Amino acid sequence: MIHRLAKQLERFILWTLIAMMAIVLVIATIELGYHLLKSFQSNGYLLLDLNTLPDLFGAFLLILIGIELLETIKIYFRESIVHVEVVVLVAIIAIARKVVVIKIEDLSGVMLMGIGVLIAALALAYFLIKKAGLLRYDLKRGLPEKKECPNTPKKND
Numbered sequence: 001m002i003h004r005l006a007k008q009l010e011r012f013i014l015w016t017l018i019a020m021m022a023i024v025l026v027i028a029t030i031e032l033g034y035h036l037l038k039s040f041q042s043n044g045y046l047l048l049d050l051n052t053l054p055d056l057f058g059a060f061l062l063i064l065i066g067i068e069l070l071e072t073i074k075i076y077f078r079e080s081i082v083h084v085e086v087v088v089l090v091a092i093i094a095i096a097r098k099v100v101v102i103k104i105e106d107l108s109g110v111m112l113m114g115i116g117v118l119i120a121a122l123a124l125a126y127f128l129i130k131k132a133g134l135l136r137y138d139l140k141r142g143l144p145e146k147k148e149c150p151n152t153p154k155k156n157d
Contacts, residue, residue, distance in 0.1 A: 014077045021070045032059045054101050061097035092122045
């Protein structure tokens with residue numbers, strides 16, 4: 001009975017997260033469209049100010065991160081499976097967003113090296129996930145679920 005109650009609570013929380021994420025994404029998209037139109041109108045001739053481009057790209061990437069997170073929650077809700085590849089891709093997109101909007105002159109050399117190491121680590125993780133074929137993690141069984149990568153050559157036994 002407790003297990004069933006916990007499952008129902010988990011489903012309720014997941015539905016709530018999906019609904020809230022969808023609302024946030026719709027509002028963020030509308031706000032981005034509003035700011036884009038406002039930028040066009042203030043500069044005239046349908047041109048954008050080059051100083052605002054990094055912020056606009058950052059907003060686009062932030063919405064993309066939200067969409068990927070929503071997809072991850074939906075897949076977990078349907079299958080109780082975490083797609084490891086998607087989680088790493090969300091992290092890569094988040095770092096890419098940070099790199100796009102960052103003002104390099106405001107950061108120390110150590111911070112820049114840290115960002116570089118983080119990018120390299122995420123890229124290596126993504127490569128290893130694709131190479132190993134570990135694309136999903138089954139939470140019910142607790143075992144990695146291997147799927148064949150389309151780019152991996154098949155070995156003859």
